[in-house]
Amino acid sequence: MATGRVVRTADRTIGSRQLAALLPADVLARPGYRALADAVRTLILDGRVALHVRLPAERELAEAVGASRATVTGAYDLLRESGYVRSRRGSGTWTELPDGHRPVGAHALLGAGGYSADGEPGVDLAIAAMGAPQGCLADAFAWAAPRLPRLARDPGYHPFGLPDLRSAVADRFTRRGLPTRPEQILVTAGAQQAFSLVVGLLCGPGDRVVTENPTYANALDALRHARLRTGSIAVSDAGWDMEIAESTLRQTVPRLAYVIPDFHNPTGVLMPPEQRLRLLAATRATGTWLVVDETIADIALDVPAPAPLASLAPRGGADHVITIGSLSKTHWGGLRVGWIRATAKMITELTAVRVSADMTGSVLDQLVALPLLDGLDRELPARLAQLRIQREALVQALRRHTPEWSWQVPPGGLSLWVDLGEPVSSALAERAAAAGVHIGRGARFGVDPGTFEHRLRIPYTLPADRLDEGIHRLATAFHDGIPLPSSVDRPYWVA
Secondary structure, three states, X not given: OOOOOOEOOOOOEOOHHHHHHHOOHHHHHOOOHHHHHHHHHHHHHOOOEOOOOEOOOHHHHHHHHOOOHHHHHHHHHHHHXXXXXXXXXXXXXXXXXOOOOOOOOHHHHHOXXXXXXXXXXXXXXXXXXXXXXXXXHHHHHHHHHHHHHHHOOOOOOOOOOOHHHHHHHHHHHHHOOOOOOHHHEEEEOOHXXXXXXXXXXXXXXXXXXXXXXXXXXXXXXXXXXXXXXXXXXXXXXXXXXXXXXXXXXXXXXXXXXXXXXXXXXXXXXXXXHHHHHHHHHHHHHHOOEEEEEOOOOOOEOOOOOOOOHHHHOOOOOOOOEEEEEEOOOOOOOOOOOEEEEOOHHHHHHHHHHHXXXXXOOOHXXXXXXXXXXXXXXXXXXXXXXXXXXXXXXXXXXXXXXXXXXXXXXXXXXXXXXXXXXXXXXXXXXXXXXXXXXXXXXXXXHOOOOOOOOOEEEEEOOOOHHHHHHHHHHHHHHHHHOOOOOOOOOOOOOOO
């Protein structure tokens, strides 16, 4: 059975059975050389097979997948031609990336950044984040400028974060119903660094972790790169099946569980209070660290913003809960300010890990974050109103251009989890790229390879006219069947 782990063995070799276990079922059922090459290439791009790892010998892989040796030879030849493997006589075949190719996940952060095949400007539907609020960021920098000279008198190293910002984050948790002291806060360079620090401290190679499925793609990357064994709890349009979640936790006893209970990414569903209580109890009973990602918790469009999950625990019952968040979704991803909320002891241990990586965060970014955090409750309503308008614009565009697709309008968050009705997500993402549209294919959010091929994540973070243009191009690619780029000429960009 396929697993979500990245293969990165001590001797940099992946066995034939290991590789076969990662291949999609349809490839194993009918192993043609092109399909095999595409599947291995996707595993490399998704980070499930690490770079500079030796692949199995052709005869061994042929036996493991039930194919002829000629099929595997043809697949390896295609991978060599496209730059995804290199071979050297006597040393085998090794994975790599083509010259100039971006690493896993990087293309999503760089945006569509280009043009369609006919020269039209691109539309980026991959990044679920908005630009900075008009005027807000400039005002924050103006506020910070006269205060920076005082801070510049010291060396500038604040590994825990600026004291004033730690206090501000703690105060916000307290106002939201979770009493917090400044010593329970570590300021980080965004929520992704926060999560990576937690994983680095609490987990070792081979440890078992549990995530929702689907879940945030970059969190999955962090778990794979840490060489962890990933189990999953299914999240559907109806939400979480808590009985299965509790059973999974009891049976696997994972070291860590990662959840996004507030407007879940990518489905947008909101975990009800009774399920939060059950999750708290289940993770406490199994001794599992519960990491709660609150990055989107403030993007509440149709319901009140939820209280922190840890606030529902009885007194002393949330010491195993670690909460992470950032200003990336409420304000701007270019402002690298996030945080971790945990016990004071845990914060000290996490800071020791942080120092070994980057010493400290940007003082200027943290100083700018202070007035932004202070004014969040005043500025956020206008931001949410804009998102409601854009969400409706996306819904209308989908109804107009792709009425055969289906979706649920989430009560918050930044995107729709769209059902295409057929498993063509990755192929459509390829076609869309040729039309200048970058989109998050469903498989990017799945724990196991080849899953969610009938889904696309489509954010409503662009202006209405750009959303309509992007959906129009997607619909054209879906209905008219823009020819797929060849496996040699074009890689699968990873969203």
